Amino acid sequence: MTDSLPYIVAKYNYWLYVILMMIGLYAMIAKNNLIKKLVGMNIFQTAIILFYVSIGYKTDATIPIIQNAHGGHDAHAAVIHAADYINPLPHVLMLTAIVVSVATFGVAMALAVRIYQRYQTLEEDELRMRISEE
Amino acid sequence: MKFLGFIVVCLTGALLLYGTGDFSNWGDPNSPASLHLSNEYIERALEETQVPNLVTAVLADYRGFDTMFETAVIFCAGLACFLLLRDFREKKQRFYRHIPTGVILHVKNSKKVLPVGREFEHIDKDWVPSDLIIKTVCRILVPFIQIYAMYVVAHGDFSPGGGFQGGVIFGSSLILIAISYDLKILVRRIKEKVFGIFAAVGVLIYVGIAALCMPMGGNFLDYSKLAPLLPGDPHHVRALGMLGVEIGVGIAVTAVMVIIYINIVSEGRLEEGL
Numbered sequence: 001m002t003d004s005l006p007y008i009v010a011k012y013n014y015w016l017y018v019i020l021m022m023i024g025l026y027a028m029i030a031k032n033n034l035i036k037k038l039v040g041m042n043i044f045q046t047a048i049i050l051f052y053v054s055i056g057y058k059t060d061a062t063i064p065i066i067q068n069a070h071g072g073h074d075a076h077a078a079v080i081h082a083a084d085y086i087n088p089l090p091h092v093l094m095l096t097a098i099v100v101s102v103a104t105f106g107v108a109m110a111l112a113v114r115i116y117q118r119y120q121t122l123e124e125d126e127l128r129m130r131i132s133e134e
Numbered sequence: 135m136k137f138l139g140f141i142v143v144c145l146t147g148a149l150l151l152y153g154t155g156d157f158s159n160w161g162d163p164n165s166p167a168s169l170h171l172s173n174e175y176i177e178r179a180l181e182e183t184q185v186p187n188l189v190t191a192v193l194a195d196y197r198g199f200d201t202m203f204e205t206a207v208i209f210c211a212g213l214a215c216f217l218l219l220r221d222f223r224e225k226k227q228r229f230y231r232h233i234p235t236g237v238i239l240h241v242k243n244s245k246k247v248l249p250v251g252r253e254f255e256h257i258d259k260d261w262v263p264s265d266l267i268i269k270t271v272c273r274i275l276v277p278f279i280q281i282y283a284m285y286v287v288a289h290g291d292f293s294p295g296g297g298f299q300g301g302v303i304f305g306s307s308l309i310l311i312a313i314s315y316d317l318k319i320l321v322r323r324i325k326e327k328v329f330g331i332f333a334a335v336g337v338l339i340y341v342g343i344a345a346l347c348m349p350m351g352g353n354f355l356d357y358s359k360l361a362p363l364l365p366g367d368p369h370h371v372r373a374l375g376m377l378g379v380e381i382g383v384g385i386a387v388t389a390v391m392v393i394i395y396i397n398i399v400s401e402g403r404l405e406e407g408l
Contacts (some may be wrong), residue, residue, distance in 0.1 A: 065186050082176045088176065100204055100208060103390060
């Protein structure tokens with residue numbers, strides 16, 4: 001235990017995301033209600049987003065916006081060190097992923113509304129019963 | 135089933151946690167993800183594009199193709215919501231409230247429509263008009279939210295922001311009108327058709343700017359070839375191209391957010407609902 005503690009502390013971000021991701025996965029597998037499954041899917045997506053953003057982090061670095069870029073041509077000549085700015089690539093990927101996840105969540109909600117309109121329930125076992133009755 | 139699911143989840147989690155052993159530490163500047171492409175972006179983006187916000191530079195320029203299709207995905211999501219839910223059948227019954235007396239009228243003849251204004255107001259079976267305080271506060275807030283959204287879009291090149299964020303903020307201001315007043319008021323002010331057109335126009339602005347680069351002698355999405363068309367310093371032409379693209383993204387995202395909202399809350403009828 002004493003050996004593994006510094007190992008966990010150095011990588012605690014991954015532990016948090018794995019736990020969050022597994023909460024989402026469990027909800028998607030075990031919950032009976034379709035809306036709860038969707039909430040689980042959203043938790044899962046959030047874990048992935050956090051995971052990506054944390055990959056881009058560097059100690060002692062600032063946000064990926066070049067400083068003093070407005071200061072005329074002298075400032076442009078200054079050398080930019082990659083170690084001073086955190087990695088912009090995961091931010092870009094997750095920026096679009098967040099909006100796309102909202103849009104796909106909207107489609108999932110629309111499907112849930114249609115299912116409710118037709119079968120008057122969102123519980124999976126009742127749904128299965130009503131589909132087999134038809 | 136629940137127990138089985140729990141075991142599967144525990145096993146997957148344990149495997150993933152075991153896998154983190156090969157990952158680099160939190161905040162390690164020498165992690166593999168920060169060693170290759172990202173250094174190129176950080177060191178050269180300002181010189182090549184004149185855009186200090188590296189996220190926007192990568193989003194709209196280096197990875198412009200990706201963002202274009204993400205916008206198309208959002209458009210498709212709005213379209214899917216519309217096609218799944220929209221219900222054009224007229225509702226047979228309507229409820230009105232006579233404002234001075236508070237009497238509620240139930241109109242069963244679908245042809246008969248009362249004039250909504252000072253005398254009558256729409257109400258739904260399970261929805262009542264919001265409180266005066268809520269309406270007033272939201273009415274004051276909405277223009278500020280919209281100005282802020284435009285600021286976020288316009289300053290996407292220089293500070294945190296951009297088309298996606300600004301579009302979501304603008305869309306949420308319209309959703310706030312629908313929540314604080316009534317869905318009907320939003321749909322009467324801005325027709326549903328307008329939202330549909332805006333969603334398509336936003337994607338078309340993006341694709342149009344990208345395609346315009348080709349007759350100007352460049353590749354698809356090569357903004358630097360637009361220099362003869364745009365005023366100002368030719369060094370900043372890439373930044374201006376990105377701004378145009380971001381405006382397209384913002385319009386598309388705004389429209390799609392509202393389309394998704396109005397279709398889901400009213401089950402596609404655009405009458406009742408929050």
